[in-house]
Amino acid sequence: MRLKYFLLLLLFPLACLPVSGAADPQELDMDEYLYGHIRDAYEWHITTVNGHPVSIPLPVILYSKASGWHCFSSRHLEGGESWQGFFIAPAGEKYENKIVERGPGGDLVRPLDFSITKNVLGLMFNCTLLLVIVLGCARWYRRHDAREEVPSGGVGLMEMLVTMVEDDIIKDCVGEDYKRYSPYLLTAFFFIFLNNLMGIVPFFPGGANITGNIAVTLVLAMFTFFAVNLFGNRHYWKDILWPDVPTWLKVPVPLMPVIEIIGMFTKPFSLMVRLFANILAGHLMILGVVAVIFLTAELGTAINAGLSAVAICLGVFMDILELLVAFIQAYVFTMLSAVFIGLSRQHPEKEINTD
Numbered sequence: 209m210r211l212k213y214f215l216l217l218l219l220f221p222l223a224c225l226p227v228s229g230a231a232d233p234q235e236l237d238m239d240e241y242l243y244g245h246i247r248d249a250y251e252w253h254i255t256t257v258n259g260h261p262v263s264i265p266l267p268v269i270l271y272s273k274a275s276g277w278h279c280f281s282s283r284h285l286e287g288g289e290s291w292q293g294f295f296i297a298p299a300g301e302k303y304e305n306k307i308v309e310r311g312p313g314g315d316l317v318r319p320l321d322f323s324i325t326k327n328v329l330g331l332m333f334n335c336t337l338l339l340v341i342v343l344g345c346a347r348w349y350r351r352h353d354a355r356e357e358v359p360s361g362g363v364g365l366m367e368m369l370v371t372m373v374e375d376d377i378i379k380d381c382v383g384e385d386y387k388r389y390s391p392y393l394l395t396a397f398f399f400i401f402l403n404n405l406m407g408i409v410p411f412f413p414g415g416a417n418i419t420g421n422i423a424v425t426l427v428l429a430m431f432t433f434f435a436v437n438l439f440g441n442r443h444y445w446k447d448i449l450w451p452d453v454p455t456w457l458k459v460p461v462p463l464m465p466v467i468e469i470i471g472m473f474t475k476p477f478s479l480m481v482r483l484f485a486n487i488l489a490g491h492l493m494i495l496g497v498v499a500v501i502f503l504t505a506e507l508g509t510a511i512n513a514g515l516s517a518v519a520i521c522l523g524v525f526m527d528i529l530e531l532l533v534a535f536i537q538a539y540v541f542t543m544l545s546a547v548f549i550g551l552s553r554q555h556p557e558k559e560i561n562t563d
Contacts, residue, residue: 241499246417246491247305248327250282250296254412264412266329270294271320272309282323294319330406330416331424338402341366373397373542381546382553389549392435396428397542404487404534408527419537420487422480429476432545437472440552448472475548479541486537490530497523 252264265283272278275293284291285307288298293310297303303318311317324332341362348363359367378386378393403418418424448468450458457464500519504512 238499242492242495245495246420246488248325248417248421249305250285250307250323250325252326252329252412266326267324268294268307269322269324270307271322273319274309274311278319327416327418327421327424330413330418331403333413334403334406334418335399337406338398342398369398370394373539377539377543377546381543381550383550385553388439389435389546392431393542393546393549396431396545397538400428400483400541401534401538404537405531407487407491408530408534417488417491419483420491422484425480425484428483428541429480432479432548433472433476435545436475436548436552439549441554443554444552475544479544483537483541486533490526490533494523494526494530497526 250268251266254262254264256262265281265286268278268280268282268285270278272293278292278294280291285294285296288295294307295309297306297308297316299305302308302316306318307321307323308316308318345359345363345366348359352359358364373394374386374390378390382389382393400419403424406414407417407419409415449465451464451468453464497519501512501516504515
């Protein structure tokens, strides 16, 4: 989850500020507390000072069928205010927490939304950071002879990670034409890894729940889906449409082909859900641990102090554990993608000839 809560909890007077803005535990809305930190938003909340939120407003870009294009700052929508006929739908309403407008019949209508939200801004920053890191490494190799000089620091770390992913995952899983897919698989690994790490950075521009957003993991899974099915060889499609099973399992009822076709879609679905669920679950678990501090405040000073100490220690441990989870999830997604691609590139006839 976000390390900033645990750093702030070490200074108890400031700890209440980013969580609820008040010290009264009865005012702690668990739904808002949990989902308010993991969902997307039209502003980037930094902290709360004396009950007043400190946030960065983000640009809102909308297209309405009734009034055309609109571009304005999200600060005009703070506190449920309306601007140019648009407002953020309150909790319990249709399109909750999304920008809507009133239609001719008074119903809520959602315009086409191209706004730069918190996740979008975080995604843009992380992609830029990744590009700077990669280009910086490429610049070092252009200026140095890697056969005579060993890279150190960040360049050495990147070389170690690239070599590990290339040798331990891509070559073994994809096969002889692994170089064709190395750019995509390496990009996927570092994209997921960097976004996972930035999700636990305690200050702006870190903390965005990017890989915990199912829309992001869906796009990543679809890239793997297209890489598998657009470039799969003849043997791959034969195994799907006419697998080597008894004929009665294929005709007159195409039982096995139907199962294989369903499997084409369940593979990317598992990639999408696995990454999304693991990152999101880790965030929710740590937020729940932190909430113990405020929920036990009314039980007395001794109980609250004891449980607060346990919650802080457990929370910091879990947050450090997320550093490992950030790497594991990137590794698993890349490995499974490489396995699926490798299965679509098999050449069993070559194996028969060599035997």
